[in-house]
Amino acid sequence: MVRVKLGGTLKTWAGGQTEFDVEATNIREVLDRLGEAHPRLKPLLEKGVAVAIDGEIYRNAWFQPVTPANEIYLLPMLAGG
């Protein structure tokens, strides 16, 4: 199980819950499990979110491994100028 925290407004679509324990070994599985548990989150997850693993931000990396030792945050999709 890995612990996933929702940053910012994403918690609104998860009924106010901010932390989840999910069975996942990579980012894709994290997103899939979260979408299954909270269908209102699913469209946002499919549209795109950023995932911070131990402070490093991943924007599109389905297969980036995650472990129970990681700090995992879901953040809004990021862009720059």
Add this chain to the structure above:
Amino acid sequence: MPLDPATQKIRAFDQVGTRPLRPDGLDKVTGRARFGADATAPGMLVGRILRSPHAHARIRSIDATKAEALPGVKAVVTSKDFADRSDDLRDILVNIMARGKALYEGHTVAAVAATSASVARKALKLIKVDYEVLPHVTDVDLAMEPDAPLLHDDLITSGVEPVPTKPSNIARKIEFGHGDVDKGFAEADLVVEREFKTEATHQGYIEPHACLASVGSDGQGELWVCTQGHYMVRDVCAQLLGMDVSKLRVTASEIGGGFGGKTTVFIEPVALALSRKAGRPVKVVMTRDEVFRASGPTSSTSMRMKIGVKKDGRITALDALLKYQGGAFAGAPVDYGGMAGVACYDYPNIRVVGYDVVTNRPKQAAYRAPGAPMTAFAVESVIAEIADTLKLDPIEMRLKNAAKEGTKSAYGPTFGPVGLVETLKAAKAHPNYKVKLGKNQGRGIASGFWFNFGGQTCVSLNLNIDGTLALAVGTPDIGGSRASMCLMAAEELGIPYENVRAIIADTSSLGYNDVTDGSRVTFASGMATIHAARDAIKKLCGRAAKVWGIPEEAVVWEKGFAKPSGANAGNFEPMSLKELAANAAKTGGPIAGHYEYNAENAGPSFATHVVDVEVDPETGFTKVLRYLVCQDAGKAVHPSYVEGQFQGGAVQGIGWALNEEYIYGADGRLQNAGFLDYRIPVASDLPMIDTAIVEVPNPGHPYGVRGVGETSIVPPMAAVSNAVSHAVGIRLTESPMSPPRILKALGEQAARKAG
């Protein structure tokens, strides 16, 4: 994971860190460089756009009959020439061509292609648009009022529970934070709360948007365009026009500035639609007036910032309310403000609530660290006021609270190795910080942060017959990236910088590349270049091994030569890159290195700025006396370009702080759509911007590189405001701090003193 853990330690470089001449320099200074408007084609038509004169109006009908009948007019397009859609591209579709309503002054309602500019202009006048003028709103606070004119009947605020039942101009509510702010303020010895406003600004790129579109009767098209991302342009345009992506080839021109403003499309789909309809190439070039009215300026904002501290300056809590208007469509970067704008400090308790609001203004676009400078202005102003009140050295106060490795960021994740502390120390150690100030002079300090990004990247490195190399990248060079790419390829291969020539390949020549944004190119295209070079080196060693008749593993690459290595490798003379290139045809054919990936782990960048100003109390004019940028670059590949990015961001931020603003009349029309009335700083306005490059290596890059393009615009508005506030003895809370605003503040102060 770091790409190359073996190289994480600071290493010695032969090429990286030097300052060779830029490869595009001669073309740029002699006029040989081809920018967007320089493209031509046989039989080319002139495209011109009809724009709404109203800030908000229903379009009852458009009658183009007379325009179409005018001799020389070859095509007229309206929204009917673009299929409607309901996906993520709909806002872009409606922005590039109004559908049903004009949502801001300057909104495109029709376009013509004609044999000359004069015919095109006449044709625009012959298009009859029947408008029903509607009430409008351009101010963010007014747009949030319950009775405000409504832009979109179907806009329901997201991020709010329960879901609102009625539409409004509030597109989103966002929230970040951790801890208990009420508890944090209860623990504070001093709480300062202020309200702030910032006006919208434009990126002010010198080159207006320009493109040349050519679509044949076979449905295949080409587009030459000034953009930060030609793959994005291709994909968006192909979808808006219902074309196969493979049938549209896009070539990026040289670019006269973008700063985020060229990360979307405006005229490009329109030019393609005109060309498809006319059956001839069509060139569209925006006027400066159009650039101001109808491209993508920044958000304007209205904010409340409250910070509590202990007597020693340690922050106990921050509570912020951010309201960003982003023009006629959702997407104001309030979330980036809420994340990046407050990121410099370690808050035990923080709450940031923000609203993304639509108004009757052009759809905002990115501008260097989008959204961050405004919130940073509020945060750093309050920090400065607290330091003044507690009589703390402003740098020491920031050091006491600075985010560092292990700090839980305001937006959640824990920071890895970052360089804010180092930038603060560099600022304190710099001679500028020790200069004694005179009458009417003031000093301002501010720090800033930007995330930096990686993204999809694809690079090819091709070996020529003489041992020189052609490097093809897919990210338009907006800040000197070709020089940096050449340096990194030369570093890996151990050859002179001059032997590598970088080009920006068109969309049919390389795999997909994300837009040049997010300060990503030197990081991401650079890392791809390093790996493409390593791929080429592997092949070169293989060729040498074949020639020598030894295993590939027994060949190493050192400073431009393949060499036998190991006990059984044999005794062969090293083989140069030139020899290997000359014999390529006989040893297996062309030699090239490739790399494609999705770059992640772009390390964030922090900066600290120090500015001294003098304010003339008679006129309210502010003169910048000296300005210092200290910023973490991770590793400066080409220090001159890094310094250039620092200086450019600072100058744009100074303009935002002192002069630049979108001024709207009561009629909702922009009053200052030109560089005479919208004044950006020019060289004669400013001193040389001093720089100090800090290098805290990014573990996510083999050389330690961090992006540097955006962070430099985050601190200036606050730094200048703090300096001006110190010079005049009044805390200023609205930007720009133009002479009229400063005079007003001085007048109010005098009135207060008088009684």
